[in-house]
Amino acid sequence: MEVALNLDPISPIALYRQIYDGLRDGIVGGRFEAGTKLPASRALATSLGVSRITVTECYERLISEGYLETRRGSGTFVCSSLPETDMYASSVPLAIDPEPESPMPVRLSIYGELINAPIRPPIPPELIRLDSHGPDVNSFPxxxxxxxxxxxxxxxxxxxxxxxxxxxxxxxxxxxxxxxxxxxxxxxxxxxxxxxxxxxxxxxxxxxxxxxxxxxxxxxxxxxxxxxxxxxxxxxxxxxxxxxxxxxxxxxxxxxxxxxxxxxxxxxxxxxxxxxxxxxxxxxxxxxxxxxxxxxxxxxxxxxxxxxxxxxxxxxxxxxxxxxxxxxxxxxxxxxxxxxxxxxxxxxxxxxxxxxxxxxxxxxxxxxxxxxxxxxxxxxxHLEPYVRKMRINYRNRRAVLVESLQRHFGRRVTIYGDHAGMHFLADFQIDLAEPEAFERALAAGVRLERVYWPACSEVERPGHVQFVFTFAARSEGELVLAAEKLARAFLS
Amino acid sequence: MEVALNLDPISPIALYRQIYDGLRDGIVGGRFEAGTKLPASRALATSLGVSRITVTECYERLISEGYLETRRGSGTFVCSSLPETDMYASSVPLAIDPEPESPMPVRLSIYGELINAPIRPPIPPELIRLDSHGPDVNSFPxxxxxxxxxxxxxxxxxxxxxxxxxxxxxxxxxxxxxxxxxxxxxxxxxxxxxxxxxxxxxxxxxxxxxxxxxxxxxxxxxxxxxxxxxxxxxxxxxxxxxxxxxxxxxxxxxxxxxxxxxxxxxxxxxxxxxxxxxxxxxxxxxxxxxxxxxxxxxxxxxxxxxxxxxxxxxxxxxxxxxxxxxxxxxxxxxxxxxxxxxxxxxxxxxxxxxxxxxxxxxxxxxxxxxxxxxxxxxxxxHLEPYVRKMRINYRNRRAVLVESLQRHFGRRVTIYGDHAGMHFLADFQIDLAEPEAFERALAAGVRLERVYWPACSEVERPGHVQFVFTFAARSEGELVLAAEKLARAFLS
Missing domain, CATH: 3.40.640.10 (Type I PLP-dependent aspartate aminotransferase-like (Major domain))
Structure with missing residues (x-):
């Protein structure tokens, strides 16, 4: 890999010293992390336009000072523990503008303001996700x-x-x-x-x-x-x-x-x-x-x-x-x-x-x-036979999930929607508010998809909560388990 | 492949007739092109939710009328020449709104208006393109x-x-x-x-x-x-x-x-x-x-x-x-x-x-x-060795193109720019206006890159025209040839 160093050929500071400082400051300042492999001296010399001996001398001095180490047959690396790091901390170039993380004064555009919101943290992988619209990629050829x-x-x-x-x-x-x-x-x-x-x-x-x-x-x-x-x-x-x-x-x-x-x-x-x-x-x-x-x-x-x-x-x-x-x-x-x-x-x-x-x-x-x-x-x-196969898979998954929900919830669950697609809507007759039902399902290990957008008061009835169930990416076993967990979460 | 047909189960028109009409209109109207394979009768029957015999009868009638043909062991296909197409033309359903290609009344957004311009026609492949910023993909591993x-x-x-x-x-x-x-x-x-x-x-x-x-x-x-x-x-x-x-x-x-x-x-x-x-x-x-x-x-x-x-x-x-x-x-x-x-x-x-x-x-x-x-x-x-190799390739291509231009144009060409990258700027001292020079190069089989944006009158001098030369994607042979063609175009 190339290494960019800011060298000034007309500076009163010798090129040797500029290269040495650039490398050492990069190591102390964290630009070259522990374990990083540096270029071979010949390659670095070529790319910086200096003699190889200049680079070799820099490397040797940095090795003798404990910043670099050579590994036989594989090259020169940044040492994993640096010598008395604190001692050198003051030699890191001071910031021209030292206030840390000064907020950017730049105004966003109207669009930028409309979309500027914190990004939702990732959902942990151990949850059974019934809110994922993905297909069954395991069956993909x-x-x-x-x-x-x-x-x-x-x-x-x-x-x-x-x-x-x-x-x-x-x-x-x-x-x-x-x-x-x-x-x-x-x-x-x-x-x-x-x-x-x-x-x-x-x-x-x-x-x-x-x-x-x-x-x-x-x-x-x-x-x-x-x-x-x-x-x-x-x-x-x-x-x-x-x-x-x-x-x-x-x-x-x-x-x-x-x-x-x-x-x-x-x-x-x-x-x-x-x-x-x-x-x-x-x-x-x-x-x-x-x-x-x-x-x-x-x-x-x-x-x-x-x-x-x-x-x-x-x-x-x-x-x-x-x-x-x-x-x-x-x-x-x-x-x-x-x-x-x-x-x-x-x-x-x-x-x-x-x-x-x-x-x-x-x-x-x-x-x-x-x-x-x-x-x-x-x-x-190739598309037609694949879709035919997946139609059977998804139909079966849908049936398994519907049956499992009905087994646990009996008449307290109603399934809405055609026999089609990769999702359906389910209405639960339970004494929980929707946010509480969602949180309980989450605590039980199932992430549901909420029906909360845009204003949809007409689907809300007292004593009923509704969620979307997307099932295509889940195995039949996971779907059975999810229904069990939901029953414990909603009915206990 | 599935075939979507608009069937109305409560229509007074029999399903058989609706399927027959849908297929025939699709064939005459061009939706099912000559040579298209239709689904097997069993598959079509399943997907339409009708008995297989209904579909078989439709297919047989369309075969006897010369719209469809069977090929042994491979299925049912739309015939390549249709029987007296004109005779049936009037049975194609009339448009609800028959004015042809009525312009869409929908207003574009401000952004839509700003970007709405005819797309430039493609550049013919026989030209030697010195206006393409592509790298040399032939060398890619x-x-x-x-x-x-x-x-x-x-x-x-x-x-x-x-x-x-x-x-x-x-x-x-x-x-x-x-x-x-x-x-x-x-x-x-x-x-x-x-x-x-x-x-x-x-x-x-x-x-x-x-x-x-x-x-x-x-x-x-x-x-x-x-x-x-x-x-x-x-x-x-x-x-x-x-x-x-x-x-x-x-x-x-x-x-x-x-x-x-x-x-x-x-x-x-x-x-x-x-x-x-x-x-x-x-x-x-x-x-x-x-x-x-x-x-x-x-x-x-x-x-x-x-x-x-x-x-x-x-x-x-x-x-x-x-x-x-x-x-x-x-x-x-x-x-x-x-x-x-x-x-x-x-x-x-x-x-x-x-x-x-x-x-x-x-x-x-x-x-x-x-x-x-x-x-x-x-x-x-893998990146570093590849870039090292390409650096040599591109340096050589740049040198070949510069030499070829200098050989043909002598002191009438000046090359601007560092020894770097995938392009340079060349100034030609010739008695042509820039648009004419561009067109002459094109006629000779070389497409150049123009320097016309934004206003750049300061690079224009009477008796001089400038073009950008991108050379990375061209072989050395093509570059030599391009310089020859340019010399003929500009100097004759």
Whole structure:
């Protein structure tokens, strides 16, 4: 590794002394930590532009003083215990500006102020997490994925490793995604309408940035997907909660807001989060008619559409009428694995350039390697059998969790939501307030997902508490155990 | 693959007819393209929740009518030529809203308007590109990288594939980067101050979003890095160009703007883009003093710091004084390969949370797999020998290109910039205007990089034109050829 030292060739202080001081101060000051390997004297001399003998002499003096040690055959290292560290403390250069940790005077932007909040501490790993939206990554065909990658890495490196000009995503991947969506979701689109993003998160983020100013409103399901709400409100926009019942968002309630500039309406029509219901066809038509009339855009987050266990999937809103005012969002994070960071938007043709521009400015492009492997995975037909297999796994996990809860809670638990997806909503008839129930579950070792966003008083009934259960990433054994723990926490 | 069809179980139209119509309309309307494989009848029946016989009958009728065909042992496919397509055209459901491609009435946000511009058409591959900032990916140790990946993919999948809570980047990677920066760049930082981003592009983007409102100003080198300027101006901020001479940015010129709210000053101190010079130590100290006094932040883009061919690198501005008001930016895109999409910011402790929040909202996290492999690459000591090897390659390429230009142009060419990095600036004494010279080079098959941003009239002299030459990704043969072509283009 190179070592940068601040040498001044016209200083009255000899280069030897400057190098010696730089190394010693770096060791005493903690820049070069105990055990750090220093460069070979020849390499350091070359990179500093001095003779090798100068460096060798510095090293020898530092060795004799107990700062450095040589290990036979492996090089020169910073000693693990330093000689009388205190003695040298005063030789550390004094700060020009000595006040410690002076707060930065720099003002954040309006956006910076809106998002500046302490980051939640990590959740300890020993908890059984029923609040994690991850899929079952243990079942993911890692060997196959790795094989596809190894094969591609043996080819001409430029298409995989060099800058591309395909900022909205690889053409091959956009063709494969368009085909998949046309077939399985009745989405009507040309590959040019597809923008590949780093997960559906980034798709939501771009939609918010491109359409929302602080004077605008966003309508969204209540209860709904909290994180989408945070993205919209970080733009300064106002959230309008629209109630949800067993047919999905109550679209008729949108008309109450005709006095406001509703720019976007966010829906999860395939499997509403958190209620787990599908948006009915008549409401889809109403929503389209309302959007056409008011000039709003529908943000269709086609969350969980692939997993329905005993009903047929409804086709997308996007494909129901020509030129639908819809931004359609999907992701491979839940279908394959979350750290893949590949999702997509299908946008009306008028918005292709502005979304491509947003991607280009934000992070240039998504990984070409990941896009290539995903394309191979799709076009070689690996997705369908994998989803079929996982549909059975998830159906079984859902059944095990529902049965376990019913065994312990009997009529005191009600499960809401379709036989679908990777979560359901459960209502417990217990004499606990929601925060207390949550804390008790936590103390028992189970972390639940709360339904507290946005205002959702209509789901609160005295003597009832509700939580979302996400089960896809948990084994059947863990799910049985979680239900037991919850029974002890809520009923004792 | 699943096929979504809009079936209405309470419609007076029989399910058989609804399925038949849905498939036929999909074929005629182009949703199911010629050659598309349809699901097996059993699978489609299951997913639609109807009897298999219903689906079989639909398929048979469509086969007899010439829409579908069976291929022995492989399934049912859409025919490649359809029977008298016109005859059926009228049975395609009419649009509810038949005006074709009605422009979307939705207003973009202020940001959306600022970035909404047609995307530049791709550059044809037959050109010799001297405007590409890519490294030489052919020399990248792909086998080693793949081996590191294969090894990790055999381990417990959760840490690599499942959602993490490390939104600012993997702890292991942040430790490795902090160590690397302390050693090689004299950056003073704790791993908590590091935010892993999707390339330096995203680091710049976050800095702009977190600090810039439309009322703010950004000072930057002129001529400078155009793309950074686009990111700042997309926030609505005003750019203040600060001239550059052979010692880098003329820091004293910053004081002319004391009447403006200068929030950020963007510098490329290791190897100024495009002039190729280093910012001198006295100017670095002046810049720090100015920033402390005015409350501005220095955005230190430590571009090209690893490649110096006969001089020692200067330590970072960030590490020159304690608590320096510096956002330090680096990337592995140029050092390893561009599509890796991993870069980083080192931020003062007061800004850790807001940058982590920005990453979380924008795209949740960067790829865990890529972060893991990069960590292994760094901690197992593969970076240093690779950079040493590339330093020789790039030095040779630079020398070949300089020699070739001098051979053809003699005293009519002057090369500016240090012996460093992946680009230099060349001045040609020719009787052509800059746009004409650029076009002539293009016609001869060479794409040059222009120095046209921001206003840089001070580099324009009558009878002289200047271009940036990026050479790292080109072979020596291509560089020799490019110089020949340029000579023909400029001198004939």
């Amino acid at each position: 890692r060997k196959l994925w790795t094989r596809l990658l190894v094969r591609r890495m043996q080819e001409d490196p430029s298409p995989l490793l060099q800058y591309t000009q395909e900022f909205s995503g690889s053409t091959d991947l956009r063709i494969a995604v368009a085909h998949y969506l046309r077939m399985s979701r009745a989405v009507v689109c040309d590959p040019n309408q597809i923008i590949i993003t780093s997960g559906s998160q980034q798709a939501l983020y771009f939609a918010a940035r491109i359409f929302l100013d602080p004077s605008d409103c966003v309508a969204m399901e209540s209860p709904g997907y909290r994180f989408a709400g945070r993205i919209f409100s970080s733009q300064g926009a106002t959230l309008l909660p629209i109630p949800v019942d067993s047919h999905g968002m109550q679209v008729s309630q949108l008309k109450k807001h005709s006095d406001k500039a509703v720019k976007l309406v966010y829906v999860t029509p395939s499997h509403q989060y958190p209620r787990g219901v599908a948006l009915s066809v008549p409401r889809r038509m109403d929503l389209l008619a309302w959007a056409k009339q008011t000039g709003a855009l529908i943000l269709e987050d086609d969350y969980d559409s692939e997993y329905r266990y005993n009903e047929r999937p409804l086709p997308s809103i996007q494909g129901m009428v020509p030129n639908a005012p819809v931004l359609y969002i999907g992701t491979f994070s839940k279908l394959l694995f979350p750290t893949l960071r590949l999702g997509y938007l299908v946008v009306p043709p008028a918005f292709q350039d502005v979304f491509t521009g947003a991607k280009l400015l934000c992070d240039l492009q998504s990984s070409s390697i990941d896009q290539r492997i995903l394309t191979d995975f799709l076009t070689e037909g | 792909r086998k080693l990288w793949t081996r590191l990946l294969v090894r990790r993919m055999q381990e417990d999948p959760s840490p690599l594939l499942q959602y993490t809570q490390e939104f600012s980047g993997s702890t292991d990677l942040r430790i490795a980067v902090a160590h690397y920066l302390r050693m090689s760049r004299a950056v003073v930082c704790d791993p908590n101050q590091i935010i892993i981003t999707s390339g330096s592009q995203q680091a710049l983007y976050f800095a702009a979003r977190i600090f810039l409102d439309p009322s703010d100003c950004v000072a930057m080198e002129s001529p400078g890095y155009r793309f950074a300027g686009r990111i700042f101006s997309s926030q609505g901020a005003t750019l203040l160009p600060i001239p550059v001479d052979s010692h880098g940015m003329q820091v004293s010129q910053l004081k002319k703007h004391s009447d403006k709210a200068v929030k950020l000053v963007y510098v490329t101190p290791s190897h100024q883009y495009p002039r190729g010079v280093a910012l001198s130590v006295p100017r670095r100290m002046d810049l720090l003093a100015w920033a402390k006094q005015t409350g501005a932040l220095i955005l230190e883009d430590d571009y090209d710091s690893e490649y110096r061919y006969n001089e020692r690198p200067l330590p970072s501005i960030q590490g020159m004084v304690p608590n320096a008001p510096v956002l330090y930016i680096g990337t592995f895109s140029k050092l390893l390969f561009p599509t890796l999409r991993l870069g980083y910011l080192v931020v003062p402790p007061a800004f850790q949370d807001v940058f982590t929040g920005a990453k979380l909202l924008c795209d949740l996290q960067s790829s865990s797999i890529d972060q893991r492999i990069l960590t292994d690459f760094l901690t197992e000591g």
